[in-house]
Amino acid sequence: MSSPSRTAEVAVFAGLRGPARTFSYVVPEGLPLSPGHLVRVALGSRAVPGVVVALDGAVDRELKAIDALLHPLPLLRPHQLALAAWIAERYRCGLADAVRAMLPPALASRARASRLGAARGERSEPVFAVAPAGRAALYAGTRVGPRQLVTLRALVAGAVTPHDLVDAGGSAEAARALVRKGLATEGRRAVRRVPAEFALVEEDRVRDAEATPAQAAALLEIAAVRGQGRGLLLHGVTASGKTEVYLRAAADALARGYGVIVLVPEIILTAQVVARFIARFGDRVALLHSALSAGERFDEWRRVLDGIADVVIGSRSALFAPLERVGLVVVDEEQEPSYKQESAPRYHAVDTALALGRASGATVLLGSATPRVVTYEAARNGDLTLLSLPERVGEMALPPTTIVDLRLELRSGNRGTLSRELRKALQHAVGGGEQAILYLNRRGFATIVLCRDCGYVATCPACEIPYAYHIDGSLVCHRCGRREAHAPDRCPACGGARIKQLGVGTQRVEEEVRATVPGARIIRLDRDAVRAKGAHARAYERMRSGDAQVIVGTQMLAKGFDLPRVTLVGVINADTVLNLPDFTAAERTFELLTQVLGRSGRGTAGGRGIVQTYLPEHYAIRASAAHDYGAFVEAELAGRRRFGYPPFGRLVVLSTHAKRLATVDRRADELARWLREAASGDAEVFGPAPAFAAKRAGSYRAQIVLRGVHPERVLGRVSVNEEWTVDVDPVTLLG
Ligand code: ADP
Ligand code: ZN
Numbered sequence: 001m002s003s004p005s006r007t008a009e010v011a012v013f014a015g016l017r018g019p020a021r022t023f024s025y026v027v028p029e030g031l032p033l034s035p036g037h038l039v040r041v042a043l044g045s046r047a048v049p050g051v052v053v054a055l056d057g058a059v060d061r062e063l064k065a066i067d068a069l070l071h072p073l074p075l076l077r078p079h080q081l082a083l084a085a086w087i088a089e090r091y092r093c094g095l096a097d098a099v100r101a102m103l104p105p106a107l108a109s110r111a112r113a114s115r116l117g118a119a120r121g122e123r124s125e126p127v128f129a130v131a132p133a134g135r136a137a138l139y140a141g142t143r144v145g146p147r148q149l150v151t152l153r154a155l156v157a158g159a160v161t162p163h164d165l166v167d168a169g170g171s172a173e174a175a176r177a178l179v180r181k182g183l184a185t186e187g188r189r190a191v192r193r194v195p196a197e198f199a200l201v202e203e204d205r206v207r208d209a210e211a212t213p214a215q216a217a218a219l220l221e222i223a224a225v226r227g228q229g230r231g232l233l234l235h236g237v238t239a240s241g242k243t244e245v246y247l248r249a250a251a252d253a254l255a256r257g258y259g260v261i262v263l264v265p266e267i268i269l270t271a272q273v274v275a276r277f278i279a280r281f282g283d284r285v286a287l288l289h290s291a292l293s294a295g296e297r298f299d300e301w302r303r304v305l306d307g308i309a310d311v312v313i314g315s316r317s318a319l320f321a322p323l324e325r326v327g328l329v330v331v332d333e334e335q336e337p338s339y340k341q342e343s344a345p346r347y348h349a350v351d352t353a354l355a356l357g358r359a360s361g362a363t364v365l366l367g368s369a370t371p372r373v374v375t376y377e378a379a380r381n382g383d384l385t386l387l388s389l390p391e392r393v394g395e396m397a398l399p400p401t402t403i404v405d406l407r408l409e410l411r412s413g414n415r416g417t418l419s420r421e422l423r424k425a426l427q428h429a430v431g432g433g434e435q436a437i438l439y440l441n442r443r444g445f446a447t448i449v450l451c452r453d454c455g456y457v458a459t460c461p462a463c464e465i466p467y468a469y470h471i472d473g474s475l476v477c478h479r480c481g482r483r484e485a486h487a488p489d490r491c492p493a494c495g496g497a498r499i500k501q502l503g504v505g506t507q508r509v510e511e512e513v514r515a516t517v518p519g520a521r522i523i524r525l526d527r528d529a530v531r532a533k534g535a536h537a538r539a540y541e542r543m544r545s546g547d548a549q550v551i552v553g554t555q556m557l558a559k560g561f562d563l564p565r566v567t568l569v570g571v572i573n574a575d576t577v578l579n580l581p582d583f584t585a586a587e588r589t590f591e592l593l594t595q596v597l598g599r600s601g602r603g604t605a606g607g608r609g610i611v612q613t614y615l616p617e618h619y620a621i622r623a624s625a626a627h628d629y630g631a632f633v634e635a636e637l638a639g640r641r642r643f644g645y646p647p648f649g650r651l652v653v654l655s656t657h658a659k660r661l662a663t664v665d666r667r668a669d670e671l672a673r674w675l676r677e678a679a680s681g682d683a684e685v686f687g688p689a690p691a692f693a694a695k696r697a698g699s700y701r702a703q704i705v706l707r708g709v710h711p712e713r714v715l716g717r718v719s720v721n722e723e724w725t726v727d728v729d730p731v732t733l734l735g
Pocket of ligand 2: 460461462480481482
């Protein structure tokens with residue numbers, strides 16, 4: 001080889017299974033290549049697309065050359081490549097994995113030919129225009145039918161689509177009649193599909209409203225840190241005007257020529273937030289979420305790449321949209337566990353958003369009514385700027401809430417799931433023409449052992465977290481692995497015999513509600529019901545229109561439901577999540593209760609809340625009923641500090657599985673021993689212990705937990721092979 005050629009490291013996307021990989025190629029002379037470019041390369045006998053992740057030095061071995069450049073502009077901007085490197089380092093994955101996560105899944109198929117495909121219109125619609133003869137006919141007073149006349153006038157005034165015509169009192173049929181007479185012309189154009197879920201019911205009335213003083217102060221602060229890549233926590237109770245702050249901060253960034261990314265946890269459940277962005281920014285909005293087909297996702301991504309859309313809304317991966325310049329990243333409901341990706345790369349979208357801010361200079365705005373204590377502590381120690389919206393917009397007050405002690409209820413002989421107080425309140429609300437939400441705080445499986453008489457929960461004596469109940473009748477601590485062969489059949493605290501595992505279903509609640517308020521129309525909304533397309537939106541509409549009076553459901557009720565006629569929120573069982581043996585159990589409970597109680601009293605009729613619990617003294621229950629985030633945070637942080645949980649230490653979970661229990665045990669014991677030898681004060685090593693789901697899909701599962709200030713240092717000293725998944729900064733230990 002004569003002249004010193006350069007090499008490029010290319011992440012190849014050939015639908016390869018397993019971890020993505022990078023390969024080196026020679027850069028043909030004269031090819032203007034930079035990192036982020038999409039190229040075609042040879043892999044074995046095939047030609048496949050790939051993305052240049054780095055340009056290296058001189059060629060030192062026999063390498064193939066890059067075939068061709070497939071798109072003139074880089075698909076990944078420099079700040080994105082920097083972010084990919086951060087992800088690979090922080091979450092211990094390959095750079096190619098991180099890069100692949102940033103690109104749409106359909107990229108490989110759309111990049112097959114000699115170039116990158118353009119966005120396709122998913123559908124087309126008819127469009128009309130007036131013909132010269134039509135204009136003449138109108139002025140000459142030529143006689144046409146009344147509908148055709150209105151339609152012709154609308155066309156002359158610039159109406160184009162059937163929708164425009166209908167708005168003006170005309171119709172597409174009338175326009176076609178005009179076409180047949182030679183007075184108009186018809187064509188078709190592609191339209192981008194915005195799903196019906198995101199159509200806004202009301203007008204965007206608040207756009208020009210004056211900001212509340214708290215909103216104005218927050219917006220000033222956001223403006224003050226512009227361009228610094230700083231993170232801010234917008235802590236505001238439900239309906240305090242957070243979304244309006246996002247919208248105005250976004251408008252400011254757009255006005256300055258910067259793009260905006262908005263992350264929402266589950267897009268279908270936060271349709272109202274999305275709808276408000278679409279109402280305000282129209283076609284500039286691109287939606288990137290998992291409910292789209294791969295083709296739709298590619299099209300939306302492509303609109304961003306081409307600069308047609310510069311407001312990107314979506315779940316986690318919207319963070320990786322190829323905006324040329326990012327001015328603002330909003331993470332709504334920052335506390336949501338769904339921001340953690342549960343497959344490689346296992347990134348947390350909040351931490352990754354903050355890293356994107358540092359890499360790009362974008363302001364990162366984390367919003368929540370109930371921020372994670374980790375985030376709150378970061379705001380308190382100055383890593384983030386704290387912005388508060390302490391009150392609801394307007395006159396609405398947070399609903400006064402009563403705690404009902406279910407142990408007393410049982411003692412008085414009530415074996416139902418609705419307490420007397422809740423039944424009375426339900427009858428009162430429905431009788432008065434108001435609406436109620438009944439909420440089950442439920443996970444899919446019964447896991448803890450609880451005394452129905454005194455509220456005692458069987459707990460690991462070493463770790464002070466509840467034991468998990470297993471089908472074989474044993475109790476297992478999923479932190480330290482301690483096991484008791486039999487669950488007690490008498491309560492060790494009160495001697496009562498009514499100690500059993502916990503679990504209630506929505507169906508049973510629905511039946512009791514039916515008996516309590518006969519004649520009321522009731523909707524049930526749980527995971528199963530929501531699978532049906534549009535079920536969530538339909539349920540919301542039925543409540544909104546007043547067609548139904550009571551809705552019974554699980555987690556999906558807690559979000560988005562803004563129903564002014566709801567005056568009662570009843571929490572059937574506040575304890576199911578609280579009792580999970582997980583370090584975030586109290587935080588999740590506080591968060592879910594606060595969310596769902598916030599659904600009450602959004603209208604002029606006011607509202608109240610009722611929380612049923614076996615643990616009426618627990619700080620998470622008391623603080624949520626009192627709407628006291630401060631009290632919750634203090635109690636929770638004290639507990640976290642005592643056990644070295646985040647933010648006082650970081651966690652890494654290493655998990656493995658195998659068909660034979662002996663294999664898992666041997667493998668796990670061996671790695672745990674190595675980790676303990678390597679730990680040297682940087683982290684504590686817990687386990688191995690059976691995973692929370694100790695057996696799944698025919699495999700036994702075990703996990704080891706590292707907890708400490710520098711768990712990554714320990715990982716750096718031990719080689720962990722591919723039989724293990726490594727989860728850095730997990731949001732749960734119940735994997
Ligand atoms: P959050 O996101 O905190 O739940 P929203 O932004 O949805 O709060 O605001 C709650 C309600 O108050 C919404 O109906 C919104 O349109 C309205 N709102 C927000 N800001 C203002 C304002 N400055 N003036 C009048 N109404 C507002
Ligand atoms: Zn234990």
